[in-house]
Structure formats: C-alpha cells, structure tokens
Amino acid sequence: xxxxxxxxxxxxxxVGDRVTITxxxxxxxxxxxxxxxxxxxxxxxxxxxxxxNLESGVPSRFSGSGSGTEFTLxxxxxxxxxxxxxxxxxxxxxxxxxxxxxxxxx
Amino acid sequence: xxxxxxxxxxxxxxSETLSLICNVSGGAITSYYWSWIRQSAGKGLEWIGxxxxxxxxxxxxxxxxxxxxxxxxxxxxxxxxxxSVTAADTAVYYCVRGxxxxxxxxGQGTLVTVSS
Numbered sequence: 001x002x003x004x005x006x007x008x009x010x011x012x013x014x015v016g017d018r019v020t021i022t023x024x025x026x027x028x029x030x031x032x033x034x035x036x037x038x039x040x041x042x043x044x045x046x047x048x049x050x051x052x053n054l055e056s057g058v059p060s061r062f063s064g065s066g067s068g069t070e071f072t073l074x075x076x077x078x079x080x081x082x083x084x085x086x087x088x089x090x091x092x093x094x095x096x097x098x099x100x101x102x103x104x105x106x
Numbered sequence: 107x108x109x110x111x112x113x114x115x116x117x118x119x120x121s122e123t124l125s126l127i128c129n130v131s132g133g134a135i136t137s138y139y140w141s142w143i144r145q146s147a148g149k150g151l152e153w154i155g156x157x158x159x160x161x162x163x164x165x166x167x168x169x170x171x172x173x174x175x176x177x178x179x180x181x182x183x184x185x186x187x188x189x190s191v192t193a194a195d196t197a198v199y200y201c202v203r204g205x206x207x208x209x210x211x212x213g214q215g216t217l218v219t220v221s222s
Contacts, residue, residue, distance in 0.1 A: 001167075034208035043200055043212035044151070055210065087151060091208065094166065095141075097151035 002026050002090050006098035012106040017078045021101045023088035025069045032092040035064055035073045038100075039084045047086075048073065078103075108133035110201045110213035118195075118220050124188040128201030128213060135159055135182045139204045142175065142186045145215070146197035156204060157184055191220045 003026040013019050023033065031051040036044035046055045048064035051071055061076045075082055083105055088098040114126035128140070142154040155165035157175040165173045169188070177184040188195060196219050203211040 036209075043215055044209070045212075046208050046210045049208035049210075050206075053207070055207070089151075089208070094164070095143075095153035095209075097153075099150050 002029060002093055002096050004088055004090055004096050004098040006086075006088055006101050008101060009099065010102045010104070012104055013078055014106045015078050015080060019075045019078055019103065021073045021086055021088075021103075023066075023071045023073070023098050025071075025090055028068050029090040029092035031067055032090060033064075033066070033071050034089045034091065035062075036087045036089065037082075037084045038087065044087060108203060108211050110203065110211060112199060112201050112213045112216040114216060114218070116217055116219060118191055118218060119222050120192055120220055121190055124186070124191050124195060124218055124220075126186045126199055126201075126216065126218070127183055128185070129181075129183045130203075131182070135177065135179055135184065140177070140184050141202045141204050141209065143200045143202050143209070143212075144195075144197040145200070146194075148194070149197075152197075154186065154188075154199075193220050196220045 005024045007022050033051045035048040038044040047058050052064045063074050085100045085102045087100050109131045111129045118124045136159040139156050139158045141156040145151050155175050157163040163175045172189045174187045198215040200215045201213045202209045
C-alpha cells in the first residue's frame with residue numbers, strides 16, 4: 001500500500017495569507033497526485049490533478065507542485081471561501097488519500 | 107454535465123449486506139470508470155473499488171473479500187455490495203467518476219449506519 005502523509009493536520013490563517021500544505025508519499029507516485037477541497041457536509045472537490053494541473057473552473061490562486069514523493073498545495077492569497085479541509089490523493093497504484101489538513105480562520 | 111446520485115438503505119444490521127446503487131445522469135456510463143469511496147471519522151477517505159462499463163472491476167485489497175461491484179449499462183447505473191458489515195463500515199459512501207485527471211465528479215454521498 002502507498003501511504004500518504006499530509007502536514008500540517010490543521011492550520012490557522014488569515015484572509016490574504018499565503019498557505020502551503022505538504023503531502024508525502026511512501027514511494028514514488030510518478031506525479032499521479034491530486035488535491036481536493038472539502039467543506040462540511042459536501043463531497044470533496046477536485047482542485048489539482050497530475051500534481052500541478054489546475055482543474056477547470058478552479059481559481060488560479062491555487063497551485064500544486066512537486067514530484068516523486070513530495071508535493072505541495074499552495075494558496076497564494078487566502079479568500080473567505082477557502083477555509084475548508086484539503087486532501088491529497090495518489091492514483092499511481094489504486095488510490096489512497098492523505099488524512100487531511102483543516103484550514104481555519106485565525 | 108454528468109451527475110451522480112447514490113441510493114440505498116441508511117441503516118444496515120451487523121453481519122448483513124450493505125447495498126447501494128449509483129445512478130448516472132447527463133452522460134453515458136460507457137465512458138470513464140466508476141468508483142465507490144467512503145469517508146468515516148475513523149479512517150478518513152477510503153477507496154473501495156472501481157468498475158468499468160465492461161464489468162471489469164478492481165477492489166481495495168483490504169476490502170476485496172467482502173466487496174462486489176456491478177454495472178448496468180442499460181440503466182446507466184452501477185452498484186456496490188459489501189458483505190458481513192460491522193460498525194467499522196459506518197460511513198458516508200460516495201459514488202465517483204474517475205479518470206486520469208483524478209476524481210472530478212462525485213455524488214452527494216449517502217450515510218450508511220451499521221447498527222442493530
């Protein structure tokens with residue numbers, strides 16, 4: 001099984017802040033990595049696929065980077081709508097998700 | 107725009123079989139592949155399995171002995187059966203459309219509680 005480890009597990013930030021979330025895979029996943037945003041009571045929403053590709057309709061303040069086993073999701077300037085939980089997911093060998101990063105208002 | 111909708115009992119007794127259906131609207135089930143994913147407080151997001159329109163399926167090794175997925179292309183829907191359920195199977199179950207670009211389309215989710 002490929003394990004996905006996110007850090008931090010929670011994060012407090014303010015509107016306008018730049019935020020970075022890290023995801024580490026237990027082995028090389030060949031950039032088959034996605035990022036999702038989830039709000040309470042809703043299904044996850046795809047933000048980034050193949051490590052750095054922005055899903056259609058997702059604001060450009062979201063970006064993804066990384067390769068091999070280490071990846072990051074960056075929000076360049078936090079907006080009120082961005083306070084949510086974020087998950088990474090590998091899809092190199094089946095699918096596994098990180099445990100999530102809860103982003104709340106400072 | 108493709109939409110997915112899960113349906114099935116919200117309460118299942120321990121040791122019985124959980125059965126869910128996902129209806130696909132706005133697009134043909136014969137394209138892409140289709141997954142079930144569940145989310146619980148204890149285990150987070152967990153992929154259960156995927157199925158292609160051909161009927162070929164792959165399952166999470168940790169659940170493989172208890173899972174069966176099937177597809178009905180005439181009704182544009184696919185289904186999940188999970189046998190011998192316990193309280194650990196209590197979760198929100200999502201049906202999801204998959205692609206090389208990740209899981210882009212999700213159902214709204216359905217809560218299944220395992221309890222006597």
